Amino acid sequence: xxxxxxxxxxxxxxxxxxxxxxxxxxxxxxxxxxxxxxxxxxxxxxxxxxxxxxxxxxxxxxxxxxxxxxxxxxxx
Amino acid sequence: xxxxxxxxxxxxxxxxxxxxxxxxxxxxxxxxxxxxxxxxxxxxxxxxxxxxxxxxxxxxxxxxxxxxxxxxxxxxxxxxxxxxxxxxxxxxxxxxxxxxxxxxxxxxxxxxxxxxxxxxxxxxxxxxxxxxxxxxxxxxxxxxxxxxxxxxxxxxxxxxxxxxxxxxxxxxxxxxxxxxxxxxxxxxxxxx
Numbered sequence: 001x002x003x004x005x006x007x008x009x010x011x012x013x014x015x016x017x018x019x020x021x022x023x024x025x026x027x028x029x030x031x032x033x034x035x036x037x038x039x040x041x042x043x044x045x046x047x048x049x050x051x052x053x054x055x056x057x058x059x060x061x062x063x064x065x066x067x068x069x070x071x072x073x074x075x076x
Numbered sequence: 077x078x079x080x081x082x083x084x085x086x087x088x089x090x091x092x093x094x095x096x097x098x099x100x101x102x103x104x105x106x107x108x109x110x111x112x113x114x115x116x117x118x119x120x121x122x123x124x125x126x127x128x129x130x131x132x133x134x135x136x137x138x139x140x141x142x143x144x145x146x147x148x149x150x151x152x153x154x155x156x157x158x159x160x161x162x163x164x165x166x167x168x169x170x171x172x173x174x175x176x177x178x179x180x181x182x183x184x185x186x187x188x189x190x191x192x193x194x195x196x197x198x199x200x201x202x203x204x205x206x207x208x209x210x211x212x213x214x215x216x217x218x219x220x221x222x223x224x225x226x227x228x229x230x231x232x233x234x235x236x237x238x239x240x241x242x243x244x245x246x247x248x249x250x251x252x253x254x255x256x257x258x259x260x261x262x263x264x265x266x267x268x
Contacts, residue, residue, distance in 0.1 A: 012087045012109045013125050013148055016265045030084065035120045041084045045092065 001051045007031055011048040018052065085121055086112045100137050101147040108149040115142040127233040131264060132156055150264055153241070154206045157181055157230065178205040183228050185211050190222040201227055202254065209243060210256040219250040223257050229264065238267045
């Protein structure tokens, strides 16, 4: 993942939300999430986000199935 | 991006959260989540977080500085269903009470085994607990196989957004038209 990448939150209360990666600090990342007209900075564990690129392998099986579902939903 | 970390919304898996926050929620378990949000951020994101309270337990505590700590327990969603479905197995008394409640409730599901030969199909739930799901299947599934089940949850968020339970686990019982899985991982996803 690189700064500026779109990332998908795969765990936690914002699961399924897309945000922009702003900073990586060890095991934590900060992402910018759009809430209406506002942007909110969210600090979260690095393994609770995944890059929105097809090459990225997710950490768990459930993440893979969730991402596939989200992608298929958004394709329709 | 806010330089001051107090202006960020901070999210942790419960077991990784600061101890002083964990102590506020003695019912918290390792896989639950905790969120800390300053007052200004909580006004923006609070409603969407509290909306999960229709699906699984969510609690919030306002701290002396005006910030808010929220706790959520997605794994306890099955226990929250007790008011909608028929409880078919009463939870035992004691520490494991929350983990054992089993509720009869019929919701559409899709399933797919994760090992070869892969089997996929649709059906509906028969009953659900925090540790397992019993469901109808289109064929005899291989007992012992890893399986993923997506279940349309009977309760949506406050604004009508439907949610779906995604569960990964192991088939512990298989009959020609029904199967039961033990859950290893779960998560809820908004389906719109």
